[in-house]
Amino acid sequence: MRAIIDLCAIRSEQGAVLDLSVIIPVYNTEDYLKQCLESIPRSDIDLEILCMNDGSTDGSLAIMRTAAQSDCRIEVIDKENEGYGATVNKGILRAKGRYIAILEPDDYLDGDMYTVLFRLAQDFDYPDIVKSAYWNVDESATRKKNCRYRGRIRSSMPFRIQDEPLLLRYHPSIWSAVYRKAFLVENNIRFKEVAGAGWVDNPFLVDTMLRAENIVYTDEAFYCYREQRVGSSTSAMKDMHVPLDRWHEMTDILEDLNIKDEAILNIHAYRAFYNLKVARYAQNYTEELWLEGAKRITHRLDPLIVAHSPFVSLRDKKLYERLENRRLESFRVIAHCRTLITESYWRLFG
Structure with missing residues (x-):
């Protein structure tokens, strides 16, 4: 408990640089949000959780504010609806972390993903990207399947995407990684700002992977991605x-x-x-x-x-x-x- 209190005190210091910022872009996901927030374990890395409320009209904002009362790592940013890309971009600008992570509010973690990835970043002298495998889960979240590249990435040392292009082959899975904030800023990497989700994870994946000078990968899986959830950007495709x-x-x-x-x-x-x-x-x-x-x-x-x-x-x-x-x-x-x-x-x- 003392360690958690100390970390919260450090976080409150003006201009403090943290280890990692988790950006959660929230829009009308009240059915899943509590599980998402509760799945982020307490750890010894200095971590902030930026809950970016993108104009939700359901009970999502109340869930975030309640969670923030018991978890000093959580900061709630309430804003008008602008879409996924603009919301995450605002989170990146606001983030104090050395690394940036994105956690979608209808997904959740199984294990201490951010501590493991940040420790890998330290071990390999702070690469541009640290990437992990992830789990596909069904709507009931009772069955987990390996992602399509798990067990197939062979590099144990930092590499460039040309060495492991399979990471570009499947679902963008931008949330199963952490990104060095200075790398994003220096390369002016941002999400496309369009209405809704709009598949903006696709160009972000390509932009980050192709520009990264060094990528570190672990086959450990933590992130639980709800596959084909009703209302997701794929299942609710309106514009061809x-x-x-x-x-x-x-x-x-x-x-x-x-x-x-x-x-x-x-x-x-x-x-x-x-x-x-x-x-x-x-x-x-x-x-x-x-x-x-x-x-x-x-x-x-x-x-x-x-x-x-x-x-x-x-x-x-x-x-x-x-x-x-x-x-x-x-x-x-x-x-x-x-x-x-x-x-x-x-x-x-x-």
């Missing part, structure tokens, strides 16, 4: 342009950084066709609008990458040929089949 716009923004980042790494470009091509598939399920989908958006995307793809990427399916390669009215080079069928077998194995047994 959202996944398409985010892909263009990711492409802009790759081009600005002059990324030529084939493994990264192979994955980015896969993301193009994945985002096109998701767009078909949007509430405002029409075939005419979709075809227009699809052609804008395929125009920006390198035909050699599309032909050779083991992640792009044969069906999507044919779609590219139809939209671009051109034949691709011979497909690497064996490489694609090998990828399908690998992905099936990890989906079933990983």
Whole structure:
């Protein structure tokens, strides 16, 4: 108890630099928020919890204020509704931590994630990013599954994303990492500010991973991500342009950084066709609008990458040929089949 009191006293000092700031962007998640806040363990690292209320109209604000009365680490910031990106950006500007973490209010932690990641940061001389595996949980939170890259990242020392591009392949999972605040500030890395959630985690993932000079990874999993929760940004997709716009923004980042790494470009091509598939399920989908958006995307793809990427399916390669009215080079069928077998194995047994 004395340690907790001392840490709270330090936190109250004007301009004190803390170890880590946890930013929680909250909008109408009263059913999950209490579990989320209570899952952040007390620890010996100096940690603040910035609860950013983005104009919630349910009981979320009252839950945060009640939690703050019993936990001096919590600061509640009440603001008008601006969307996920703008809310997290305001949290980053306000944060006093050496490292930044993002915790979504409908998720929760199983274990002392932030202490483990911060201690890894200390052990490896404060890298730009410390990344971990995470758990996928169903809506009832009674069953946990490994994330798709757990057990597949081989680097035990600091690396660049070119060494472990698989971290770009699956769900952005930006919340299963901590980011050195100076790294974000110096590179002017911010979230896209759009209404709602808007898939802004996608370009943030690409921007941070590609710019990081050193990434540290642990296969330990702490973060529990509620997969396909009703009302999430994917399940409630209204505008088919959202996944398409985010892909263009990711492409802009790759081009600005002059990324030529084939493994990264192979994955980015896969993301193009994945985002096109998701767009078909949007509430405002029409075939005419979709075809227009699809052609804008395929125009920006390198035909050699599309032909050779083991992640792009044969069906999507044919779609590219139809939209671009051109034949691709011979497909690497064996490489694609090998990828399908690998992905099936990890989906079933990983």
